[in-house]
Amino acid sequence: QHFRGFRTGTIRLDPDGWFFTTSFISFGDKYYDFKFKPSDVVIMTYPKSGTTWTQEIVWTMMHNPNLNNPKATLPLLKRRPNLQFDFGISCSSVNIAAPGTILHNAFLQDHPNCNPKDGIFLQLAEFAEDPRIIKTHLPFSLLSPSLLETCKVIYMARDPRDVVVSYYHNSRLLNVMDFVGSMTDFVEHFVNDTLVYSPFWRHLKEAWNKRNHPNIHICFYEDMKANPKEEILRIHKFLDLDLTESQINDIVHYTSFQEMSKREDKKIIGSYTEVINPKILNEDGGFFRKGVTGDYKNKLSEEDIQKINEWTKENTRDMDDEFKYKI
Ligand code: A3P
Numbered sequence: 429q430h431f432r433g434f435r436t437g438t439i440r441l442d443p444d445g446w447f448f449t450t451s452f453i454s455f456g457d458k459y460y461d462f463k464f465k466p467s468d469v470v471i472m473t474y475p476k477s478g479t480t481w482t483q484e485i486v487w488t489m490m491h492n493p494n495l496n497n498p499k500a501t502l503p504l505l506k507r508r509p510n511l512q513f514d515f516g517i518s519c520s521s522v523n524i525a526a527p528g529t530i531l532h533n534a535f536l537q538d539h540p541n542c543n544p545k546d547g548i549f550l551q552l553a554e555f556a557e558d559p560r561i562i563k564t565h566l567p568f569s570l571l572s573p574s575l576l577e578t579c580k581v582i583y584m585a586r587d588p589r590d591v592v593v594s595y596y597h598n599s600r601l602l603n604v605m606d607f608v609g610s611m612t613d614f615v616e617h618f619v620n621d622t623l624v625y626s627p628f629w630r631h632l633k634e635a636w637n638k639r640n641h642p643n644i645h646i647c648f649y650e651d652m653k654a655n656p657k658e659e660i661l662r663i664h665k666f667l668d669l670d671l672t673e674s675q676i677n678d679i680v681h682y683t684s685f686q687e688m689s690k691r692e693d694k695k696i697i698g699s700y701t702e703v704i705n706p707k708i709l710n711e712d713g714g715f716f717r718k719g720v721t722g723d724y725k726n727k728l729s730e731e732d733i734q735k736i737n738e739w740t741k742e743n744t745r746d747m748d749d750e751f752k753y754k755i
Pocket of ligand 1: 473474475476477478479480481590593594595597683684685686688715716717718719720723
């Protein structure tokens with residue numbers, strides 16, 4: 429058992445075969461029934477693909493185009509609702525309660541009328557200010573089938589080799605997961621689809637197969653990194669916004685890795701110090717770890733890279749040639 433945080437273990441959500449913590453399972457139907465509004469923008473990703481970055485770009489464009497909204501100083505978790513695993517009932521009844529309860533109580537302090545049994549994240553999403561910028565790691569098949577007919581979705585994808593490095597770090601950094609195996613063990617979980625929100629390829633393909641729908645915009649971490657202004661302008665167009673060139677330039681700077689890590693790392697960690705493993709924080713950095721492409725070359729062994737490449741080859745065989753990660 430490599431995840432000491434998820435002590436109850438993880439089980440497959442049949443018949444779809446998604447891998448989740450048991451704490452999510454009890455909320456699965458509620459997530460599926462969650463009502464989106466036409467004004468919502470959903471940021472959908474497999475974990476560690478650049479979710480926070482995309483959220484910050486979109487939230488800033490829509491709520492803080494002049495970079496003077498005082499709410500921008502609130503921690504990420506308080507500004508943007510999450511539709512992902514929930515605590516609620518399971519939080520009080522399973523062993524992830526220790527770190528989980530801290531987050532859970534922090535939310536309840538701000539929203540005393542929330543009933544934990546109905547799912548904390550779900551209710552926070554319901555109460556969030558419009559237009560809601562909703563983060564989710566859930567794939568299309570676990571959300572409302574009318575999602576794309578109702579609102580816009582931005583799907584961010586990242587090279588799986590960098591995803592696994594970032595996910596490994598995060599799984600050791602957060603006590604909720606407390607991963608205690610090696611990088612090679614983690615890679616094994618990744619290619620076997622036994623990480624939460626896996627299967628990775630199914631997640632991406634569900635989005636990719638909808639790419640011609642007018643309400644989805646797919647972007648790639650590597651493109652965003654190589655040319656942030658161009659990618660931000662694409663998002664701007666997709667969202668039908670009307671920002672000036674100067675506002676866009678300021679947002680490109682404001683959402684750069686340097687600026688975001690300066691601003692946000694302290695807040696995320698400062699607010700929820702209890703969920704962070706200080707040893708990993710000191711050794712490998714915080715949530716804003718490195719923010720580059722290709723770090724896998726420094727972190728993965730040749731064998732692990734080879735294993736992921738083979739797996740990618742197998743899983744992208746049926747994808748068309750324009751798919752970025754096809755090998
Ligand atoms: P690394 O661990 O490779 O540094 P998510 O938000 O989906 O959890 O993704 C986290 C990853 O995105 C981390 O990757 C983090 O450093 C990176 N990231 C966050 N903000 C970024 C930014 N402004 N520019 C580039 N990368 C960013």
